[in-house]
Amino acid sequence: MIPQLIPPEDQHVRLSRLSATYIRDTRDMPLDAHKGIYESFEFAFNPIWLGSNVNFAKILAQTALMPLGLRPFDFSDVVD
Secondary structure: OOOOOOHHHHOOOOOOOOEEEOOOOOOOOOOOOOOEEEEEEEEEEEHHHHHOOOOOOEEEEEEEEEEEOOOOOOOHOOOO
């Protein structure tokens, strides 16, 4: 880190976080899924009244849907 690029008031930041996470995983095999749903949602809040230097919130949501009943496409099926 190059100290000259970061102002002195931003070099030491304290964050105190309240967070909640929701995860739903209905996949058949997590490492090689062929059907099911994976969902996750995270909410984090850093309030000044809890001791943070800055007041902000963060939301992260992601979803992956594996097609039901479809198998992966394989080129060896169409090449004779």
